[in-house]
Amino acid sequence: MxxxxxxxxxxxxxxxRALIFYRDGLGLPTQGIIGTEFEHGAVAFFDLHAGMKLAxxxxxxxxxxxxxxxxxxxxxxxxxxxxVGSKEEVDQIMRQAGAAGAVITDPAHDAFWGGYSGxxxxxxxxxxxxxxxxxxxxxx
Numbered sequence: 243m244x245x246x247x248x249x250x251x252x253x254x255x256x257x258x259r260a261l262i263f264y265r266d267g268l269g270l271p272t273q274g275i276i277g278t279e280f281e282h283g284a285v286a287f288f289d290l291h292a293g294m295k296l297a298x299x300x301x302x303x304x305x306x307x308x309x310x311x312x313x314x315x316x317x318x319x320x321x322x323x324x325x326v327g328s329k330e331e332v333d334q335i336m337r338q339a340g341a342a343g344a345v346i347t348d349p350a351h352d353a354f355w356g357g358y359s360g361x362x363x364x365x366x367x368x369x370x371x372x373x374x375x376x377x378x379x380x381x382x
Contacts, residue, residue, distance in 0.1 A: 253301035254366045267342020329358040
């Protein structure tokens with residue numbers, strides 16, 4: 243396996259609501275929901291940095307496709323990290339997420355390790371970290 247991830251798919255309870263959150267609330271580019279002509283196929287893709295895609299797919303359809311039981315949601319399984327170039331950008335994105343309906347679980351603050359970060363839950367409980375790390379650069 244090569245050390246590369248190209249798509250991160252999030253299971254959501256309401257595909258249309260999640261589309262509005264990510265497209266209109268966070269401003270991620272997308273062509274909208276596609277695949278509605280297929281049973282279990284409706285999905286939306288968002289273009290991220292360096293060819294990476296974020297996908298949202300109904301949790302029931304994802305479980306069906308992967309042949310796994312539909313399990314309860316959990317926000318403590320992983321975080322989705324969004325690294326930015328400054329403390330001010332962390333603050334701006336946290337405000338944007340809150341305005342879009344996200345639950346701010348950890349307001350932006352100076353972190354013990356020297357950076358600056360905050361956490362929010364999207365509409366389906368996925369945990370995001372918005373972070374500025376002075377040791378890491380960001381590519382536009």
